[in-house]
Amino acid sequence: MTINAASFRELRLDRLSRDFGSHNALKDVSLTIGKGEFIALLGPSGCGKSTTLNLIAGLLPATGGGIWLDDKRIDPLRPEERGFGMVFQNYALFPHMSVNRNIGFGLKMRGVPRAEIDRRVAEAAALVRLQGQTEKLPGQLSGGQQQRVAIARAIVVEPPLVLMDEPLSNLDAKLRLEMRAEIRRIHNTLGATTIYVTHDQEEALSLADRIVVLRDGVVRQVGTPEDLFSRPDHLDVAEFMGFRNKVKGQVASAAEGRATVAVGEAQIAGRTRNAVTAGAEAWLAIRPEDLHPVAAGQPGLTAQVVSTEFRGREFVGFARMADGTDLSFLAHDKLSPGETVTLAAEPDRVLVYGGAA
Amino acid sequence: MSTDVSIPLKQRLAARGLDGLTLLVVPAVLFLLALFIYPFLYGLFLSFEPKQGGVFANYQRFFSDSFLYGTIGTTLWLALPVTIATLALAIPIAFRVRLMRNQRLLTTILVIPITLGTVLVAEGLLNYLGPQGWFNRTLMTLGLISSPVKLLHNYWGVMLSLVITGFPFTFLLTLSYLSGIDPALEQAGATLGAGPWERFKHILFPLLLPGLAITFCLSFVQAFSVFPSAVLLGAPAGPTRVISIAAYQAAFEEYDYSMASAVAMIMALVQLAIVVAVLAARGLLYRGPAGGGKG
Structure with a gap:
């Protein structure tokens, strides 16, 4: 050549x-x-x-x-x-x-x-x-x-x-x-x-x-x-990289690159990507493929199922939280619209961004 | 076991493109028949019924009288240079205008001569180019000439007025053909190392050429049928005795409509010969889309 x-x-x-x-x-x-x-x-x-x-x-x-x-x-x-x-x-x-x-x-x-x-x-x-x-x-x-x-x-x-x-x-x-x-x-x-x-x-x-x-x-x-x-x-980069779920909350505690954010009643843990101070507003970014339904009562985001789509191995679900935030997630089983689900992700898979979006 | 599967006539006609919409072309067809086909055929037959002599007497007379057949050469000698000159002016201007953002204003200014009409332009040129006109006086004041240049009542007067009235049309057509070429092609040429002249020579001009051939034909036909400016600005008895003047004289000075029809038919044939020649040459060129891809 x-x-x-x-x-x-x-x-x-x-x-x-x-x-x-x-x-x-x-x-x-x-x-x-x-x-x-x-x-x-x-x-x-x-x-x-x-x-x-x-x-x-x-x-x-x-x-x-x-x-x-x-x-x-x-x-x-x-x-x-x-x-x-x-x-x-x-x-x-x-x-x-x-x-x-x-x-x-x-x-x-x-x-x-x-x-x-x-x-x-x-x-x-x-x-x-x-x-x-x-x-x-x-x-x-x-x-x-x-x-x-x-x-x-x-x-x-x-x-x-x-x-x-x-x-x-x-x-x-x-x-x-x-x-x-x-x-x-x-x-x-x-x-x-x-x-x-x-x-x-x-x-x-x-x-x-x-x-x-x-x-x-x-x-x-x-x-x-x-x-x-x-x-x-x-x-915004996270959103572009497939972290399609954006959830707004209040920082409950933050230390050493980790933070817990209060969203309504729930406490969600994640990794921080910028300066996050306790008491301030913060955004959670989660990929749909990392967000799954868990048993009711476990820590997670509560939402109502809007619809599910069959994607071969799993179902892609769409749900809406009480404050109107839309979530997409993966589920192994079909869920019926209107059902209430609790959705959670591994803390390592949740990113926390402080400040306004 | 057979069922009737014949398709209704209406549906079969529609499949061949004949449906209610087809009726919309009827007015246009009637218009063409009444104002083009019928007069053309009428003139054609009339030209074979001369006042005296055999069927071809008019044509024999035309081609044996140098005062008549000479008009073909005179007209070509005006129409061809005028067409080439308008194209030569239109191409560079179109290339420049294409890059401008405020195209509309300039295009409007350039197109105004179309709206003025041949006679007004001729009147203007009579004043402007005359022995006492601005043009000659300016040149004399500057000392460039000692006596007025004769630009009226000869070849140059007609030539200039035809270029002025023919230019807008040629320019608009050239500009639209040029705008049809994908600008990315020129950019691609530039990134491959082609300078402005090479981009023109290898990319833009070959893609523009088929359009220029059409522009040439249309401009030529316009210039070939020159009449008002040849009379007003030219020397209708001599160097600018164009073929339409010969037809006019046959019709309205000799009152020989048959002869006038014959002249008109010859005029049409000459135009047709040039147009066919140009279009045949165009057939040898690339004529596909001037875009760079499928998108």
Whole structure:
């Protein structure tokens, strides 16, 4: 394999900002990305993740801060001078060019000799498993194949950095899983540095070495998938990581990273993630898969069952507490609507966040 | 054991796209029949019934008299450069306007000449380009010329007025074709190392070309049927004696409607020949969607 990523040590975003009129799409984002890393920018729509990617690619000028590749400041450069590979959400394949010419476009622009273009295009097509399709026009390919062409086109020029903007969002669920594995395989084969934008936390968790969670144009947390999954720093990150149950309560006691929170009559124990003081308000965050019905009388949240859905091995239940808070939980048995249940989770699985949400 | 499974006629017609809605095209069909098909066929037959001579006498006369057949060349010599000039103006302006946020104001200004009509534009140009007009006086004041440039009652007057009145149409059509190209394609080109000129050459222009061919045809047909500006701003007896003037003279000076019809038929054939040639060339191009993916 001769396709290899050009080398650099690190890409640095230094207090990068972007305003659209009075709206700050991105506020002082600082981030250092090492060579060979797979970084996922994760967040809900409108959080600034695509803006960040477009700023790095040069498709959008920054309104503050800078972007550095080692000691070279690259944010004044035009996109064609940066030489990063980019995979667009809708693939952006040139519809009038064959697959071969699409993949070879970047090499042609760099003045690579014809024979070498042919050789490298063939290699890239083989890497993304597109042999035999290369004379077709993009319109004659399936969505998954178009995606592969877009990836091959971005990596064939051996860019120091590959940028991917929600590349799997237009594919069906099965193809998405396949392409996810494919993207990781290609990343490992090339040793390229990849920045991957997604709103799907599962995708980010399974692909990335590190995840950057953005919200309202601000970096909320940077960490490994394991970090984010089990130790989210903020309530909103926790929510994004699947802690879908948010319950408000009053801190009864707090010490050494543990706290007990009073919710109505019940006392719920959990791990604290930020400063929590006794007597103050706090939020509990619990994953639905960690919340189960227990025998009445045991400590737990009391709620009325709204409905249950069969999910194969278990039932997913939906319940409402007396104050109107909605809960989702897992149950082994079907529950009938209107039934009163007590729901509890292991204290290690309950996160406590002090302060207002 | 057989049951009657025949499908009602109404349902079978509907499956072929014929239902109550089809009736809505009736007014349009009647309109076309009355105002286009019938006059066309009437003129076609009339052209084969000359005042004197055989069936083809009008056509023989047209192609043996240089004063008549010469109008084809004269008209082409106006219409083709005008079409190319309007396209050459419209493409760069459309490329610039496409990137602007306040497109509407500029588009409105550029489109105003359409609403003025040919005659008003011609009147304006008579004042503006005349020997005492601003144009010549400005150039003389600046010392660029010593005597007025003759821009009226010749080829250039007609050419200029056709470019002015033809431009808005060409521009709007070009802009809409250009806006139909997914902006992500250009961005993809840029991230792959293509500069502005290369992006135009390899991505935007090839995708725009089929639309430009259609724009060319429509603009050409408009320019080819020039009449008012050729009379008002040109030299209708000489260099700008276009084919529509020949038809007018046959009809209203010689009162030979048959001959006028023959001229009109020849005019239609010349236009058709150019349009067919351009569309045939377009057939060789990529004509699929100008988007970058399935989405």
